[in-house]
Amino acid sequence: MAKIHVLLKKEELDSERLEGKVVVVLDILFATSSIVTALAHGAAEVIPAQDGAGALAEAGRHAEGSYLLSGELNAMTLAGFVHPTPLALLREDVAGRKLIYSTTNGTVALNKSAGALQIYAAALVNGAATVRHLAAAHPGTTILLVCSGSADNFNLEDFYGAGYLVWLFRELGGERPDAHEFSDAALAAEILYRGTDATACLMQARVGRMMRARGLEQEIHFAAQKSVFDIVPHLAGGSLRPL
Numbered sequence: 444m445a446k447i448h449v450l451l452k453k454e455e456l457d458s459e460r461l462e463g464k465v466v467v468v469l470d471i472l473f474a475t476s477s478i479v480t481a482l483a484h485g486a487a488e489v490i491p492a493q494d495g496a497g498a499l500a501e502a503g504r505h506a507e508g509s510y511l512l513s514g515e516l517n518a519m520t521l522a523g524f525v526h527p528t529p530l531a532l533l534r535e536d537v538a539g540r541k542l543i544y545s546t547t548n549g550t551v552a553l554n555k556s557a558g559a560l561q562i563y564a565a566a567l568v569n570g571a572a573t574v575r576h577l578a579a580a581h582p583g584t585t586i587l588l589v590c591s592g593s594a595d596n597f598n599l600e601d602f603y604g605a606g607y608l609v610w611l612f613r614e615l616g617g618e619r620p621d622a623h624e625f626s627d628a629a630l631a632a633e634i635l636y637r638g639t640d641a642t643a644c645l646m647q648a649r650v651g652r653m654m655r656a657r658g659l660e661q662e663i664h665f666a667a668q669k670s671v672f673d674i675v676p677h678l679a680g681g682s683l684r685p686l
Contacts, residue, residue, distance in 0.1 A: 444621055445578065446585040447612055449605045449628040452592030453552035461559040465581050467573065467608070468556060468564050470591035471600040472650045473528045474549020475676075476566040476666040477513075478542075480529040482685045483569075483672040485538030486511075489683040491550035495521045498545040505543075511535055514545030517594075518653060521545065528662045529568075548591040548598075553678055556589065562678040567604055567641060571670035574611040576686060588629070599648040605629070606636030607669065641667040 450456065456466075469475055478489045492498035498514055498521075513525040513532060520526045525535050527546055544550055549564075556562045561581070565573040565588075577586055588608055590601030609629045616622025625633070635644075645651045645667050646660075654663055674685040 444624050445582060445612075446624045446626070447609060447629045448585065448587055448626040449602070449609070449632050450587055450589045451597050451602065451628065452590055452595060453548060453555055454592070454595050456552070456555045456589060459587065461556065463560050464585045464587055465561045465577065466556040466559040466563070466587050466589055467577070468549065468552045468562070468589050468591060469566060469601045469604045470546065470549030470552065471566055471604045471666055472645060472648070472654065473662065473666055474544070474546040474591065475564045476568055477527055477529045477532055478544065478549075478564045478676055478683055479566050479569045479672055479674065481532050481537045481542050482676055482683065483674050484533060486542045487539055489542045489544050489676065490681060491553045491678070491683060492543060492545040493551060493554050495524070495545050498524070498543050501543050505541060510541040510543050511537060512543050516547055518547070528659065529665050530662050548593055552589055552591040553683075556678070559587075560584070564676040564678065564683055565604070565608065567607055567667060567669050569670065569672045569674055570604075570607050570611055572673045573675050574608055574615060576675045578612065578615050588632075593650065598650060600645045600650060602632050603635055603639065603641065603644045606632035606634070607641075609633040610636050641669060
C-alpha cells in the first residue's frame with residue numbers, strides 16, 4: 444500500500460527524512476507545467492537551476508545554440524532569459540535543445556528534494572501519466588506530493604494540483620479500500636479538487652490574479668488542462684528527462 448502525503452510548501456521538505464521516499468514536485472503556475480510542456484514538445488532535457496547565477500554557470504558548460512535559458516525571480520523574467528511560462532517557451536522552438544531553467548519556487552523545490560529515492564515533476568497537464576507510473580513503479584512506498592508554494596507561503600493552485608493527483612490515485616485503486624493510504628493533507632487537497640473547477644481555481648489564486656493582471660490568461664488556461672501530455676519528467680543527475 445502506497446502512502447500518499449501532501450506537503451503544503453517546499454520549505455516543509457527541510458523537516459522530512461527523504462531517504463526511501465518518492466517526491467513529486469508541483470508548481471502549477473508555472474514551473475512544472477512548463478517543464479512538462481517543454482519535454483512533451485521535444486526538449487532534450489530540462490536542467491533545473493537553483494537561481495539565475497546557477498543557470499548562467501550551467502549555460503557556460505554547453506555549446507552556444509544547444510540550449511535555451513529561461514527563468515524568473517519573484518515573477519520577473521530574468522534579464523537575457525526567455526519568459527518561463529509554457530506558451531512562451533513553445534514560441535522559442537525548444538525541440539532538440541536543452542532547457543536551462545530557473546524559477547523562484549519550482550526549480551528550488553526540485554533541488555531541495557535531493558536525497559529522495561526518486562524525484563518527479565508533475566502538473567495538471569500530465570497528472571494521469573504521473574499517477575500511473577507512480578502506482579506501477581513505487582507500490583508500498585511513501586509518496587510526497589510537494590506543493591512548491593511561493594517564498595514560504597501556501598499556494599492554492601499547487602494544492603489543487605496535489606488534489607488532482609490524490610483523486611487519480613483513488614480512481615486507480617477502484618473499490619479496494621487498501622489500495623492507498625492518504626494523509627489528512629492529501630484528503631484535504633482532494634476535497635478542494637472535487638469541489639472546484641481547475642480554471643476557476645487557478646484564476647482566483649494569488650499567482651493567477653497576478654498573471655491575469657499581466658494579460659497572461661491564456662497561460663493559465665493552458666496550465667489548467669488535465670492530462671493532455673503522456674510523459675513523466677524524472678530528475679536524475681541534475682537533469683529532468685521523460686521516462
